Amino acid sequence: MSEKITIVLAEDHSLVRAGFKSILEAHDDLEVVGEAEDGLECLELVRSKTPDILLLDLSMPKLSGMNVINHIKKRYTDTKVIVLTAAETLSVWRDVLDMGVGGLSMKSVSPRELTNGIHEVHKGGSFIHSEIQPSLEAAEGLKNRRLSVREKQVVKLVAEGYKTKDIADMLEISDRTVSKHRENLMSKLALESTAELTKYANESGLTRVGLEEIE
Secondary structure (H helix, E strand, C coil): CCCCEEEEEECCCHHHHHHHHHHHHCCCCEEEEEEECCHHHHHHHHHHHCCCEEEEECCCCCCCHHHHHHHHHHHCCCCEEEEEECCCCHHHHHHHHHCCCCEEEECCCCHHHHHHHHHHHHCCCCEECCCCHHHHHHHHHHHCCCCCHHHHHHHHHHHCCCCHHHHHHHHCCCHHHHHHHHHHHHHHCCCCCHHHHHHHHHHHCHHHCCHHHCC
16 A cells, blocks of 8 residues: 555634545545644644645634745745635735645535645645636736736726826826726726726736836
8 A cells, every 4th residue: 555645734613624634534545644723733733743735724823824834835845735715816826826835725625626636736746726727827818918018007097096087197198098098908808897907906916016117
């Protein structure tokens, strides 16, 4: 029999944790070697047990999941992290993946997809839950549709709540030009409302920089 994949399960809700443990231990080659209900306990278990996989809830007391990931990446590089989250937020998913985790999944994941994902990450691959993948791919497609500097400036100002006349004054262009930019942006980005445009600006980082910093 092949060596078991050892797992630490970090989840602050005991019933949810028990459910995941039951799923994992139904497989002969998976072994839960520790359970943590807060971030500090999680780090101590990773230190003492050196598991192959850490299944980590992002919303942990005492030390957040993000902070746990930072510690793991710096100190316990032999442990691969698979994040479990209830957050249906693209910006959160991106932040987590940018930190270099092995996997990312909603808690609604099916038992088969989760265990397949664990095996894939253990082999050195990556795992993204099928409910998350389409949104990430769509967002990447939008990001790669190149916007001009002026279009980015208009997106930023619209997202910050400025009216057409205000934007025209700030950018020293006509009201009509601002309206045309907005129309072109909605078409180019396949968006249908100001709310969607604002969401795009937030997720692309345009609302976090000044007008003069936009390139």
